[in-house]
Amino acid sequence: MLKNVYIFGIGMMGGSIAKALKKSKLAKKIYATDINPKVLEYAKTKKIINDFDYRSYEFLGEADLIIISSPMLAYEGIFKIIDNYCKEKCIVTDIGSTKKDCMKIIKKYSSLSKRFIGSHPLTGKEKSTIKNSDADIFNDQYVLLCPSLNSSKNAEVVVKNFWRSLGCKSLVISASHHDRILSKTSHLPHIVSYLLVNMILKDRIIDNLEFYTGGGFRDLARLAQSDSKMWSDIISTNKVNLIASIDKFILELTKFKKNINNRKANDIEKYIKSLKYHPKKRKNA
Amino acid sequence: MLKNVYIFGIGMMGGSIAKALKKSKLAKKIYATDINPKVLEYAKTKKIINDFDYRSYEFLGEADLIIISSPMLAYEGIFKIIDNYCKEKCIVTDIGSTKKDCMKIIKKYSSLSKRFIGSHPLTGKEKSTIKNSDADIFNDQYVLLCPSLNSSKNAEVVVKNFWRSLGCKSLVISASHHDRILSKTSHLPHIVSYLLVNMILKDRIIDNLEFYTGGGFRDLARLAQSDSKMWSDIISTNKVNLIASIDKFILELTKFKKNINNRKANDIEKYIKSLKYHPKKRKNA
Numbered sequence: 001m002l003k004n005v006y007i008f009g010i011g012m013m014g015g016s017i018a019k020a021l022k023k024s025k026l027a028k029k030i031y032a033t034d035i036n037p038k039v040l041e042y043a044k045t046k047k048i049i050n051d052f053d054y055r056s057y058e059f060l061g062e063a064d065l066i067i068i069s070s071p072m073l074a075y076e077g078i079f080k081i082i083d084n085y086c087k088e089k090c091i092v093t094d095i096g097s098t099k100k101d102c103m104k105i106i107k108k109y110s111s112l113s114k115r116f117i118g119s120h121p122l123t124g125k126e127k128s129t130i131k132n133s134d135a136d137i138f139n140d141q142y143v144l145l146c147p148s149l150n151s152s153k154n155a156e157v158v159v160k161n162f163w164r165s166l167g168c169k170s171l172v173i174s175a176s177h178h179d180r181i182l183s184k185t186s187h188l189p190h191i192v193s194y195l196l197v198n199m200i201l202k203d204r205i206i207d208n209l210e211f212y213t214g215g216g217f218r219d220l221a222r223l224a225q226s227d228s229k230m231w232s233d234i235i236s237t238n239k240v241n242l243i244a245s246i247d248k249f250i251l252e253l254t255k256f257k258k259n260i261n262n263r264k265a266n267d268i269e270k271y272i273k274s275l276k277y278h279p280k281k282r283k284n285a
Numbered sequence: 286m287l288k289n290v291y292i293f294g295i296g297m298m299g300g301s302i303a304k305a306l307k308k309s310k311l312a313k314k315i316y317a318t319d320i321n322p323k324v325l326e327y328a329k330t331k332k333i334i335n336d337f338d339y340r341s342y343e344f345l346g347e348a349d350l351i352i353i354s355s356p357m358l359a360y361e362g363i364f365k366i367i368d369n370y371c372k373e374k375c376i377v378t379d380i381g382s383t384k385k386d387c388m389k390i391i392k393k394y395s396s397l398s399k400r401f402i403g404s405h406p407l408t409g410k411e412k413s414t415i416k417n418s419d420a421d422i423f424n425d426q427y428v429l430l431c432p433s434l435n436s437s438k439n440a441e442v443v444v445k446n447f448w449r450s451l452g453c454k455s456l457v458i459s460a461s462h463h464d465r466i467l468s469k470t471s472h473l474p475h476i477v478s479y480l481l482v483n484m485i486l487k488d489r490i491i492d493n494l495e496f497y498t499g500g501g502f503r504d505l506a507r508l509a510q511s512d513s514k515m516w517s518d519i520i521s522t523n524k525v526n527l528i529a530s531i532d533k534f535i536l537e538l539t540k541f542k543k544n545i546n547n548r549k550a551n552d553i554e555k556y557i558k559s560l561k562y563h564p565k566k567r568k569n570a
Contacts, residue, residue: 073550122499142496171496185497189505195537201562211427211456212470214407219504220474232554235545246542250535252480257531260520265358269517277486
């Protein structure tokens with residue numbers, strides 16, 4: 001049982017955390033803040049949270065666990081506020097999609113840094129805002145935990161237990177490893193979908209889209225609908241890795257092009273099959 | 286009501302057509318052939334078809350409508366067989382994903398060419414073989430119809446009615462327009478998914494895939510599972526358009542990279558939003 005939980009930013013993800021906590025009766029009190037007071041009123045009226053503060057942070061001082069679920073480019077200011085108002089022993093985590101940038105900021109707050117573990121739950125929805133929040137998006141999902149340079153063991157245990165109580169399995173990895181891997185497994189697929197879907201949509205020769213696209217395009221289009229503010233933040237905070245991943249992918253496309261250009265039908269078939277990853281063939285796996 | 290329908294190649298798509306025809310009682314008799322006699326036995330035993338021939342083509346001469354649903358690289362031989370065995374008035378169509386190549390082949394058979402209209406139903410499944418066939422995959426789907434150089438109006442009407450009776454809406458376009466558009470809306474997204482998923486799967490630093498991927502990756506992976514024989518055929522028969530589309534996409538990725546590299550967070554957000562296609566801004570639409 002957690003005592004008081006304070007959610008910094010109550011959009012789709014923050015709202016989902018609040019709902020999941022309510023549903024499982026895990027917290028004594030759930031407080032929230034947000035830059036938009038209407039959202040806070042909505043959350044209180046709908047009983048998603050117990051109470052909120054707006055620019056005053058009086059409930060922040062009562063929190064035992066603080067979860068930052070705001071755009072990552074607001075972290076600079078948020079850590080400063082938390083450092084000013086929070087209890088001495090309160091544990092802090094976040095849900096941001098990149099981790100190295102946030103570790104750079106928390107370094108400036110040595111006491112807070114001890115009580116901070118970054119979290120990245122691999123779950124979500126394309127639709128933002130609290131109205132799309134959902135208590136069940138954490139069931140049986142994965143969360144990556146990234147300690148700061150001086151995170152305490154206690155902080156790790158508290159944050160791990162918090163996610164477990166929401167139904168998530170967790171894995172601890174370094175922030176730099178996290179950002180490098182996620183630039184390939186998550187950020188690159190999103191950017192590729194976004195660019196591909198918009199390239200198709202704006203093409204003048206494609207005059208009747210519904211006739212020319214099947215389920216494959218619809219899946220890509222769904223992926224491309226994600227919140228552009230969130231994705232700008234991800235791109236800004238993981239630029240170097242993302243550019244390296246795009247370069248790697250351009251290389252794959254270029255190799256592919258070259259290989260189909262010089263081959264006959266039978267050889268193309270062999271080539272396509274050879275591109276497919278076969279786990280059994282992997283050495284030292 | 287169609288009279289006798291003959292399906293050339295009874296895999297997932299051919300089997301689905303047979304099941305849909307049976308379900309709606311549209312054909313008098315459904316015959317099939319395939320390079321695999323076991324599949325034909327299965328189809329007959331399961332009452333998916335009424336009867337089959339194997340290398341003898343005795344039922345081919347009874348067909349009023351022939352639907353070719355074999356790999357496209359087998360068309361050369363199939364058109365020759367059809368031209369040899371079919372009734373004088375029978376109508377022929379196919380379900381291949383590219384159209385220009387098939388028009389080149391049919392040109393050699395001037396009588397058959399009059400009675401041929403190419404079809405491309407924008408529906409399917411990732412799983413091949415007759416065991417995955419499904420009568421309902423055509424409901425409310427789209428099909429593109431491509432006439433040959435000398436297709437008769439009657440052939441167009443018969444093929445259009447056939448698809449309508451299966452629940453499909455159809456659009457007539459030229460084979461070259463079809464291949465150019467589909468290289469962007471369908472072939473490119475598939476190739477991109479295939480290359481991206483396999484690049485991620487074979488990456489040695491990604492040691493724990495389930496922790497690092499969410500729903501976005503799963504959608505891509507589903508797209509990347511499509512039959513590699515079918516995709517080799519598509520690539521072989523639409524190489525020039527596909528290479529042009531890949532080049533266009535590499536250009537988009539390169540522009541993106543350059544634009545995020547030189548910008549600050551706020552400008553990146555503006556840039557990401559500017560990439561999004563907004564139909565209202567389109568001139569002459």
